[in-house]
Amino acid sequence: MKKVWICGIIMVICIVAAVLLRGPMDNADIDYTEVKVQVVSSETKETDIKVGNSRSTMTTYDIVVSYQGQNYDLKNAHDSYSYRKGATVTAYLSNGKMYANVEGVQTSTPVATAYFVALIGSFVMFFITICLWANAAQQKRRG
Numbered sequence: 001m002k003k004v005w006i007c008g009i010i011m012v013i014c015i016v017a018a019v020l021l022r023g024p025m026d027n028a029d030i031d032y033t034e035v036k037v038q039v040v041s042s043e044t045k046e047t048d049i050k051v052g053n054s055r056s057t058m059t060t061y062d063i064v065v066s067y068q069g070q071n072y073d074l075k076n077a078h079d080s081y082s083y084r085k086g087a088t089v090t091a092y093l094s095n096g097k098m099y100a101n102v103e104g105v106q107t108s109t110p111v112a113t114a115y116f117v118a119l120i121g122s123f124v125m126f127f128i129t130i131c132l133w134a135n136a137a138q139q140k141r142r143g
Helices: 002-026 102-106 110-142
Strands: 033-051 054-067 070-075 088-094 097-099
Touching: 002 110, 033 070, 054 088, 070 088, 088 102, 097 102
Parallel strands: 070 097
Antiparallel strands: 033 054, 033 088, 054 070, 088 097
16 A cells, blocks of 8 residues: 555656646747758658557658758658648757747757656556555455
8 A cells, every 4th residue: 555655646746747847838938040941851651550459550750851051850740741842941940950830849848848757757657556556455355
């Protein structure tokens, strides 16, 4: 039962951290430059994922853009048809990386990373706590 309490406390700490970090993530002062880039290549890749008896397809977009003679992998693109080879599009340069939109820049900040770690940690600890709690209840009934 001690493990259940410890995991529950960690879960609550993760939830509180996620709630407290959401505001600073949304209000973070992000540094980026809006630039016009030329699309060098644009490719949609689909990968089949099999989990147990179910199959799913994961789609990724590999887009390379050129800005001032240097090629960048475009991050946070949501499609490839908007980025046809040779087209000039707007992108956002931040810390040596090129993003498809401002949200991509915003979610790459350290506070956003901490927020997502706390959020994922909350879910993971919730499931671990529930499993340990069910196991402890089952052992209590037996013994």
